[in-house]
Amino acid sequence: MIFSMLKKFNNNSEWKEIKYPQRKFGSLKYLLSIFIILLTIFLLILSNAIPSLTFNIPVIHRSISFNWVINLLIVAIWGITIYKSVLVYFNLLKSTKSWIANNLAYMIGTLKLFDEEYFENITNDNKVIREKRIIRVIRIYYKETEKYVFVRIMRDGDRFTNEATKLGENLESSLGMELESTNMTVNYAEYIFIKRKDERIDLNSMVNKVNGSEEIKITGNISYELSKVPHSLIVGGTGSGKSFFILGKIVNYLKLSPQADLRIIDPKKADLSLLRFVTGFENKVATEANQICRILRETVELMERRYADYFNDVSAFGKTYRDFNLPVVIVIFDEFSAFMHSVDKKVAKEALDYVFTIVMKGRQAGVMIEILMQRPSADDLPTNIRAQMGFKTGLGAMDSIGYNMIFDTNSIEYKTVTEKGGGYIQIDGKHTAPVYFETPYIDKDYDFITEIEKLMKNQETIEL
Known part of the structure; x- marks a missing residue:
C-alpha cells in the first residue's frame, strides 16, 4: 500500500493542489515508533523462546554454544527492518510534501493569502472562548515536467482574483526559478517557470x-x-x-x-x-x-x-x-x-x-x-x-x-x-x-x- 501511495505522489504529470495550512504527519512518526517498539519486543521474545543450541564434542571434552549466531541473526533482522521502515517513512514525507508545495504554502502564509474569522466555543464550565479559524484560502495548483514548473492560481471572484495576476515576482522568489511566461484567463492565472536557466548559445x-x-x-x-x-x-x-x-x-x-x-x-x-x-x-x-x-x-x-x-x-x-x-x-x-x-x-x-x-x-x-x-x-x-x-x-x-x-x-x-x-x-x-x-x-x-x-x-x- 505504501509503495502504491509513493507511485501516486510521484506522478508529476497531474495538477496538485497546495494545502494551507499543510497537513501534519505527526501520527506517522508515532506509528513508526510503536512499530519499532513492538518489533523489538517480538524479537526479544523470539530470542528467549529459541532453545539453547549447545553441542558436546567428545574428542576435546568440551561443549560449543551457537546461541550467539542466532542472536546475531536476530539483531541483523531487527536492524534491516528498522532501516527499511525509516527509509519508507522519509520517502513518504518527501513525496507528499514536495519542496514546491512547501515553498508555495510558505508564500501563502507570509503574504496572508487567506481569510480568517472568529468563532465562539462554550466550554464545559460555560466559559466562552473565541477562536480564530481560516475560512478561505487562495487556490493554487502546480504541475511539474522535465523542463518546466506550471503554477495556476484560480480566479474565483473573491478578493484573490486580482491578487492572482500580480504574484509573478513573489512566485519567482519563492521557487527560485525564472518566470518564462504567463497566461491569463477568466478562470485562472498561469505562470510557467523554467527549471534550468536558459543558456546563451554560440x-x-x-x-x-x-x-x-x-x-x-x-x-x-x-x-x-x-x-x-x-x-x-x-x-x-x-x-x-x-x-x-x-x-x-x-x-x-x-x-x-x-x-x-x-x-x-x-x-x-x-x-x-x-x-x-x-x-x-x-x-x-x-x-x-x-x-x-x-x-x-x-x-x-x-x-x-x-x-x-x-x-x-x-x-x-x-x-x-x-x-x-x-x-x-x-x-x-x-x-x-x-x-x-x-x-x-x-x-x-x-x-x-x-x-x-x-x-x-x-x-x-x-x-x-x-x-x-x-x-x-x-x-x-x-x-x-x-x-x-x-x-x-x-x-x-x-x-x-x-x-x-x-x-x-x-x-x-x-x-x-x-x-x-x-x-x-x-x-x-x-x-x-x-x-x-x-x-x-x-x-x-x-x-x-x-x-x-x-x-x-x-x-x-x-x-x-
Missing part, C-alpha cells in the same frame, strides 16, 4: 546539423522551424545587438540545405548593403527606392511561379515547398521605418502591397520576409502585416508602448534589459506570451563577410 550552434532540417536555435531552450514560423519582426535600437543578430541569422540561413535564397534591403546603406560586393549577391541587394520595389516585385513573381509550377493540381494538397526540395526565399528588409518615411506615398504603398502579399501567401511556397525596425511604430507597420509575423523580438530596453506594438499585449511585466543582445521574444506555437532571451553569442572579431563569401563559394561548388 553562433555556430544556431542551425541543426541534421540534413533536411530547418530548425533554427536561438537559445538553449528556444528554437523554431522556418517552415512552421514564417516571417519575422525584429525591433531594436542602436547598441541593442540587432545588427549582429540578423547577420548571425544570415550566416545560418546560408548553412541550410538547400541553401536559402536571400534578398537584402538596406535603405540606409549600412552594413547589410555591403553584401552587394559578395559573389552571389549581385542584383540581390537593394538600397534605392526603385531597387527595393524591384526586389520585392521579383520575389512576389517568384512566389506566384512556384504556386503555378508546383501547386497546380490536387496532388499538391497539404504539401509545402519542402516537399519539392525548394530553397527557402527570405527577404531581409532593414530599416523599414526609415524607408517608409523617406519615399513618397505612391512608392511606399507599392512596397507595402508587395510586403503584404508575401506575408499573406508566402508560407506554403517558402517565401518569407524579415522586417527590422529601430523603433516600433504601428503607423509604419500596419496591424494586418504585424499579426502575421510568427517570430517577434524586441531587443534592448524599451517602454511598455513599444512592447505592446510588437507583441500586441500589455499584460506582461517586462524587466529592464541591460545585457547587449538581451530582449524579449515570442514565437508562434512556442510561446503564449513574450519571454526574456539573449541572442546567440558572437565574438567581436568574427568576420561575417569572409564567412558569407565562403558559404556562397561552397554553394557554387555544389551547383557545379
Whole structure:
C-alpha cells in the first residue's frame, strides 16, 4: 500500500493542489515508533523462546554454544527492518510534501493569502472562548515536467482574483526559478517557470546539423522551424545587438540545405548593403527606392511561379515547398521605418502591397520576409502585416508602448534589459506570451563577410 501511495505522489504529470495550512504527519512518526517498539519486543521474545543450541564434542571434552549466531541473526533482522521502515517513512514525507508545495504554502502564509474569522466555543464550565479559524484560502495548483514548473492560481471572484495576476515576482522568489511566461484567463492565472536557466548559445550552434532540417536555435531552450514560423519582426535600437543578430541569422540561413535564397534591403546603406560586393549577391541587394520595389516585385513573381509550377493540381494538397526540395526565399528588409518615411506615398504603398502579399501567401511556397525596425511604430507597420509575423523580438530596453506594438499585449511585466543582445521574444506555437532571451553569442572579431563569401563559394561548388 505504501509503495502504491509513493507511485501516486510521484506522478508529476497531474495538477496538485497546495494545502494551507499543510497537513501534519505527526501520527506517522508515532506509528513508526510503536512499530519499532513492538518489533523489538517480538524479537526479544523470539530470542528467549529459541532453545539453547549447545553441542558436546567428545574428542576435546568440551561443549560449543551457537546461541550467539542466532542472536546475531536476530539483531541483523531487527536492524534491516528498522532501516527499511525509516527509509519508507522519509520517502513518504518527501513525496507528499514536495519542496514546491512547501515553498508555495510558505508564500501563502507570509503574504496572508487567506481569510480568517472568529468563532465562539462554550466550554464545559460555560466559559466562552473565541477562536480564530481560516475560512478561505487562495487556490493554487502546480504541475511539474522535465523542463518546466506550471503554477495556476484560480480566479474565483473573491478578493484573490486580482491578487492572482500580480504574484509573478513573489512566485519567482519563492521557487527560485525564472518566470518564462504567463497566461491569463477568466478562470485562472498561469505562470510557467523554467527549471534550468536558459543558456546563451554560440553562433555556430544556431542551425541543426541534421540534413533536411530547418530548425533554427536561438537559445538553449528556444528554437523554431522556418517552415512552421514564417516571417519575422525584429525591433531594436542602436547598441541593442540587432545588427549582429540578423547577420548571425544570415550566416545560418546560408548553412541550410538547400541553401536559402536571400534578398537584402538596406535603405540606409549600412552594413547589410555591403553584401552587394559578395559573389552571389549581385542584383540581390537593394538600397534605392526603385531597387527595393524591384526586389520585392521579383520575389512576389517568384512566389506566384512556384504556386503555378508546383501547386497546380490536387496532388499538391497539404504539401509545402519542402516537399519539392525548394530553397527557402527570405527577404531581409532593414530599416523599414526609415524607408517608409523617406519615399513618397505612391512608392511606399507599392512596397507595402508587395510586403503584404508575401506575408499573406508566402508560407506554403517558402517565401518569407524579415522586417527590422529601430523603433516600433504601428503607423509604419500596419496591424494586418504585424499579426502575421510568427517570430517577434524586441531587443534592448524599451517602454511598455513599444512592447505592446510588437507583441500586441500589455499584460506582461517586462524587466529592464541591460545585457547587449538581451530582449524579449515570442514565437508562434512556442510561446503564449513574450519571454526574456539573449541572442546567440558572437565574438567581436568574427568576420561575417569572409564567412558569407565562403558559404556562397561552397554553394557554387555544389551547383557545379
